[in-house]
Structure formats: C-alpha cells, structure tokens
Amino acid sequence: MSNEIVLKALEDHAKAMEGFRSGIQSDISGIQEQMKNLSHEVDKKLGVRKNLSALDVLGGGRGSMTFENVLTGDITDEAGNLIKRGTMERSTTKGFIGEFSGSEQFKSLANGAPSTGRVQVEGVTLKALTNTGQGVAGTTGFDVQPQRAEGVYNDPRRPLTLLDVIPSLPVDSSSFEYMQLQNYVNTAAFQTEEGQQKAESNFEMTPETANIATVAHWTKASVQVLSDAPALGQKLMSLLEYGVLAKLESEIVAGAGGKGRIKGLVEQGMDFVPSGVADPSTLTPTDRIGAAVVNLQANGWKPGLIIMNPVDWQLISSQKGTDGQYVLGSPRDPSPLTLWNVPVVLTPSLARNISIVMDPAQAAILDREQPSLLASREDGQNFTTNMVTLLGELRAGLAVFAPGAVLIVDVNGDAEPVAP
Numbered sequence: 001m002s003n004e005i006v007l008k009a010l011e012d013h014a015k016a017m018e019g020f021r022s023g024i025q026s027d028i029s030g031i032q033e034q035m036k037n038l039s040h041e042v043d044k045k046l047g048v049r050k051n052l053s054a055l056d057v058l059g060g061g062r063g064s065m066t067f068e069n070v071l072t073g074d075i076t077d078e079a080g081n082l083i084k085r086g087t088m089e090r091s092t093t094k095g096f097i098g099e100f101s102g103s104e105q106f107k108s109l110a111n112g113a114p115s116t117g118r119v120q121v122e123g124v125t126l127k128a129l130t131n132t133g134q135g136v137a138g139t140t141g142f143d144v145q146p147q148r149a150e151g152v153y154n155d156p157r158r159p160l161t162l163l164d165v166i167p168s169l170p171v172d173s174s175s176f177e178y179m180q181l182q183n184y185v186n187t188a189a190f191q192t193e194e195g196q197q198k199a200e201s202n203f204e205m206t207p208e209t210a211n212i213a214t215v216a217h218w219t220k221a222s223v224q225v226l227s228d229a230p231a232l233g234q235k236l237m238s239l240l241e242y243g244v245l246a247k248l249e250s251e252i253v254a255g256a257g258g259k260g261r262i263k264g265l266v267e268q269g270m271d272f273v274p275s276g277v278a279d280p281s282t283l284t285p286t287d288r289i290g291a292a293v294v295n296l297q298a299n300g301w302k303p304g305l306i307i308m309n310p311v312d313w314q315l316i317s318s319q320k321g322t323d324g325q326y327v328l329g330s331p332r333d334p335s336p337l338t339l340w341n342v343p344v345v346l347t348p349s350l351a352r353n354i355s356i357v358m359d360p361a362q363a364a365i366l367d368r369e370q371p372s373l374l375a376s377r378e379d380g381q382n383f384t385t386n387m388v389t390l391l392g393e394l395r396a397g398l399a400v401f402a403p404g405a406v407l408i409v410d411v412n413g414d415a416e417p418v419a420p
Contacts, residue, residue, distance in 0.1 A: 152235050157242055160249050161345050165305055169364040169399070176210045176366050176399055208399075212368045213251070213262045215244045216393035223377070223386045233390075237373045240392025244371055250349040252365060252398050253307065253356075262398050265307070265356055265363065269406030272357070285316055285355075285411035286339065292357040292407045293340045301405045303342050307356040310346045312411055313337070355409045362405035366397035 132141035169176075182204040189199035219236060226233045248262075257263030274280045274291040283291070289306060296303040317335050319327045329335030337344040342357070350356065371394040376382065379389040400406055 151231070155239070158246070158348060160245055162249050162252065162307065162347050162349075163245065163365065165343075165345055166252070166360055167364050168367045171212065171366045171368050171397070174212050174368075176212065176397060177207055178210075178399055178401060179205045180208050180401065180403075182206055210366055210397045210399045211257075211260065211262065212366060212395055212397045213260055214393065214395050215247050215251075216391065217243055218389055218391040220382075220387050220389050223388055226388060233375075236390055237392070240390060241371050241373060244392050244394045248394065248396055249347065253347060253349040254351065255398070262396070264398060265358070265400065265406055266350075266354070266408055268398075268400040268403055269356060269358070269408045270403050272407040272409050281413045283413070284319075285312065286319070288409055288411055288413070289355055289357060290340045292355075292409045293342055295407065296357065296359060296405065299404060301359040301402070302361065303340075303357055303359060305356075305358050305360045306339055306342050306344045307350055307358070308344055308346055308411075309350050309352045309354075310348060311352050312355065313344065313346055353410065353412050355411050357407045357409055359402070359405040362402040363398065363400045366399055368395035368397070370394060 132143045135141065184203065185201070187199050187201045191198050217240060219240070221233070221236065251262040251264055253264050254266045255262035255264035257267055272292045272295065274283060274288060275295075277283060277291075280288075293303045293306075316339075317326075317328045321327055337346065371392065374391040374393070376389050376391070377387070381387070382389060
C-alpha cells in the first residue's frame with residue numbers, strides 16, 4: 001500500500017515538473033518573439049528603408065526592391081542578401097539581443113534554470129562621468145548642483161548684558177533734565193544751649209541735561225528676493241535690531257557726548273585714586289577694584305556693578321600664588337563673575353586697563369523709543385524699481401545722577417587704556 005502511495009506521488013511530481021517545463025518553454029518563446037519584434041521596431045525606427053526611385057513610384061513600378069540600413073549603410077536585396085557593405089559604424093542593437101539570446105545562461109533557462117543569472121555583453125564601453133573639473137583626462141564632466149545650507153553664517157554677536165543690569169527710565173521728550181547736588185557737606189551739629197543759633201547747611205544744586213540720541217541704520221533689498229527667500233528678510237531685520245542695540249551699549253559705556261550723541265559712563269564718572277596706601281603702584285588689579293568698592297561704601301553708595309573688559313578679567317582670574325596655584329578658581333572650575341561680592345559684567349565696549357565700579361541705582365538708560373524695525377517701498381524710487389528699504393532705529397540716552405557713584409579705576413596703575 002505504501003509503495004503505491006510513493007509511486008503515485010512520483011507520478012504527480014513528474015506531471016507537475018512537465019507542466020512547469022512547458023510553462024518555461026512558453027515564456028522563453030514569448031521572450032524570443034518580443035525580442036524579434038523589438039529588433040523589427042528598431043530597424044523600422046532607426047533606419048531600414050526601401051529604395052524606391054521617384055520614377056518607379058510615379059510610374060507605378062515595384063521599385064528596385066533593395067533595402068538600405070541607415071545605421072550601417074549596408075545594401076541588401078529583397079531576400080536579405082548583402083549587395084554592398086556600408087561604411088558607417090555598425091549598430092550594436094541586434095548584437096546585444098543576439099548575444100543575450102545566444103548565451104549559455106539564456107539556454108540554461110530553457111532547460112529549467114530559475115533565471116539566466118548575469119550575462120556579460122562584451123564590446124560595450126561607456127565614457128566615465130565625473131564631477132566637472134574633478135575627473136582625469138578623457139572623462140565627461142557633469143555639473144552637480146551644490147547643496148546650500150539654510151541661514152546666514154559668520155554672524156558673531158556678543159551678549160548685551162549691560163543693557164539689562166542698568167535701570168531703564170521711560171522718557172517722552174528729546175532731552176531729559178535732572179538736578180544734581182554739588183559739593184554737599186553735612187554741617188548738622190548739636191544745639192548745646194537753649195536759644196543758641198542752630199547750624200546752617202547750604203545746598204548747591206545744578207541742572208543737568210541728558211541728550212536723547214537717535215541710533216539707526218538701514219539697507220535695501222528687492223521685493224523679489226524678499227518674496228523668494230522669506231528667511232532672508234527675517235535675518236536682515238534681526239541684524240538691524242542687534243546693530244542698534246550693540247551701538248547703544250557701546251555709547252552707554254564710553255560715548256564721548258556732544259550734539260546728538262550720548263555721554264557715557266566713562267565720561268560722566270569720576271577717576272578713582274586709591275588712598276591710604278604708601279605706594280599705590282604696588283596694588284594688584286584686584287586690590288584696586290576692591291579699594292573702589294570700599295570707597296563707594298564709605299561715601300554712602302551701594303556698589304552693585306563692576307564693568308570690565310573680558311581680557312582684563314582673564315588676567316585677574318588666571319593669577320597664581322607663590323605656590324603656582326590659581327588664586328581664583330581653576331581652568332576646570334572657573335571663578336564666578338564676582339569680585340568683592342559685587343557682580344562683574346564683561347563687555348568689549350570698555351577699553352582695556354580700566355574698570356567701572358558703580359552704584360547702578362545712580363544711573364539710568366533713558367528709553368525714548370524702543371528698537372523699531374520698518375520696511376518701506378515709498379523711499380526714493382523704491383516703488384518703480386521694486387526695492388524695499390529696511391530700517392532699524394531706536395532713541396535713547398544716559399543719565400548719571402551722581403558722578404561720585406561711578407568710579408573709573410585704572411586697574412594696572414599707570415597703563416594707558418587700550419581702545420576696544
């Protein structure tokens with residue numbers, strides 16, 4: 001019984017294989033027929049034409065019945081016999097098809113192989129493509145478009161911390177006036193006897209005026225480029241805003257003053273000379289700043305801000321003791337931005353070799369107009385030239401209510417200030 005089952009299974013398997021073989025043969029025949037049709041189409045489209053003279057056509061004759069292959073120039077008769085060999089470069093279309101269909105791999109497909117595998121067609125070469133200007137001699141350059149990064153680079157911006165730590169005072173006029181007490185001496189005294197004349201004090205006050213300056217800059221761009229690249233417009237506006245704020249901070253620190261300009265802290269403050277020391281030149285930069293802090297405290301002010309150039313701070317924070325150890329922190333754990341328990345703000349707007357020690361409550365940034373960004377097509381010929389004027393602008397000033405509360409310290413004793 002079991003032998004019959006085995007024999008039956010073998011017969012079924014043989015029939016299945018025969019059907020599979022027949023299917024493969026049918027597929028191969030179909031492929032060959034498609035290749036034949038493809039060859040005819042190539043001949044038809046690329047250049048086999050019948051040679052009929054104009055006289056034969058007009059006279060109703062059957063023509064010479066010769067054929068010319070325009071790819072090679074070969075002349076054949078109606079039976080396909082070569083009459084004349086052409087001189088043109090021979091077409092490789094039929095060669096490709098014939099080489100493929102005549103390959104051993106293709107024949108193995110007819111014998112039941114699942115695929116032809118790889119068939120190498122000989123005699124075919126392609127000229128190498130390389131990036132333009134990058135390949136060896138004889139190669140064909142191909143212009144590959146570069147990838148462009150988004151945004152605009154090389155835009156360094158220093159932090160404008162000083163504008164945040166000095167108080168701001170809103171104003172609504174083109175100038176700001178305030179009264180300063182000058183040369184005040186406290187003459188308060190006891191009345192030791194009844195009826196005795198009491199002590200008298202004189203208060204000298206003078207008005208001071210702070211200018212409100214306009215800080216602005218502008219640029220132009222076409223309507224098309226702003227429409228085609230929206231991010232560019234945003235970047236330009238950001239640069240305009242940062243530019244006016246950075247200029248304001250520089251003037252708040254060291255502005256020279258004058259018509260339409262801001263008079264800065266360095267110009268309005270008082271030069272500090274340490275007292276109570278036999279030879280002030282022996283003081284270190286840290287000691288000089290500490291002496292200014294104590295001076296403010298002794299005169300009734302509240303030292304709350306030290307302004308320094310970043311280079312001067314680095315020189316102080318990298319000082320070492322006689323044992324070679326860092327005095328303030330270390331490269332791994334730098335010291336906080338603090339000296340004598342007073343916060344330090346670093347800005348390159350301040351020249352090197354000087355420092356400002358101040359009571360921030362005795363100064364104010366006069367805020368007339370916050371930074372504004374404007375775009376206009378009505379500037380000059382913008383309307384007819386499709387240009388847009390982009391403008392960044394602010395109006396501000398500086399008031400120092402008490403010059404004695406802003407001390408300018410020469411941190412190195414006799415070194416000349418180095419402009420930023």
